[in-house]
Amino acid sequence: MAILHTVNKSPFERNALESCLRLAKAGSSVLLFEDGVIGAMRNTRFSEKVAQAMDDYSFYVLGPDIQARGLDNDKVIDGIQVVDYNGFVDLTTEHDTVQSWL
Amino acid sequence: MKFGIVVNEGPYTHQSSDSALQFVKAALQKGHEIFRVFFYHDGVNNGTSLGVPPQDDRNLTLEWSGLAEKHGLDLVVCVAAAQRRGILDEDEMGRHGKSANNLAPGFRISGLGQLIESGIQSDRLVTFGD
Numbered sequence: 312m313a314i315l316h317t318v319n320k321s322p323f324e325r326n327a328l329e330s331c332l333r334l335a336k337a338g339s340s341v342l343l344f345e346d347g348v349i350g351a352m353r354n355t356r357f358s359e360k361v362a363q364a365m366d367d368y369s370f371y372v373l374g375p376d377i378q379a380r381g382l383d384n385d386k387v388i389d390g391i392q393v394v395d396y397n398g399f400v401d402l403t404t405e406h407d408t409v410q411s412w413l
Numbered sequence: 414m415k416f417g418i419v420v421n422e423g424p425y426t427h428q429s430s431d432s433a434l435q436f437v438k439a440a441l442q443k444g445h446e447i448f449r450v451f452f453y454h455d456g457v458n459n460g461t462s463l464g465v466p467p468q469d470d471r472n473l474t475l476e477w478s479g480l481a482e483k484h485g486l487d488l489v490v491c492v493a494a495a496q497r498r499g500i501l502d503e504d505e506m507g508r509h510g511k512s513a514n515n516l517a518p519g520f521r522i523s524g525l526g527q528l529i530e531s532g533i534q535s536d537r538l539v540t541f542g543d
Contacts (some may be wrong), residue, residue, distance in 0.1 A: 344432065345427065376428075396435045397443065399439065403416075403537050
């Protein structure tokens with residue numbers, strides 16, 4: 312069963328992303344949105360961990376939440392796909408269920 | 414596809430209400446059905462008609478109400494969470510002997526059974542919260 316995991320907290324604030332990556336089954340997808348977009352940025356303490364997790368998971372990040380924070384799509388880790396709200400909706404329909412890591 | 418939405422956080426707190434609103438708008442635009450939006454915990458604060466945000470700010474309650482009117486959305490506020498936080502409709506006002514009610518147009522007060530039903534009836538249940 313394909314699960315979409317949504318993470319809306321910065322990895323510098325809470326351990327939602329780490330918990331998600333520890334427990335999600337390989338083959339799942341992870342969408343980073345709201346403050347979670349920080350986890351998609353290059354050159355942070357968590358970048359390497361996320362880059363490694365890409366062996367097991369497909370990563371997505373919500374573009375409007377990157378821009379809302381004055382960040383840049385160019386700074387997103389290679390291989391993470393930037394989506395908009397339409398893409399968010401599509402991700403939920405393409406997966407069997409949605410798990411929100413609050 | 415049929416969506417159930419859960420909002421666990423009040424407006425202007427972090428971003429959940431905004432995110433849920435944008436998600437619902439996108440889903441409707443794509444032709445999906447929103448079976449219900451369930452407001453739980455602090456999320457019930459989205460349903461107060463007494464909020465007066467600055468004029469140059471978005472009014473999330475009005476946005477939800479407007480969306481409900483336009484698309485016939487079912488906006489359900491959890492009764493227990495609402496009573497604790499002073500969100501009352503006319504019935505609840507009378508039942509508890511209060512002097513005012515403040516549930517915004519398009520919202521209705523009901524119980525957790527509505528959340529369970531939303532989980533059963535919807536193809537996807539998407540939760541927004543803190």
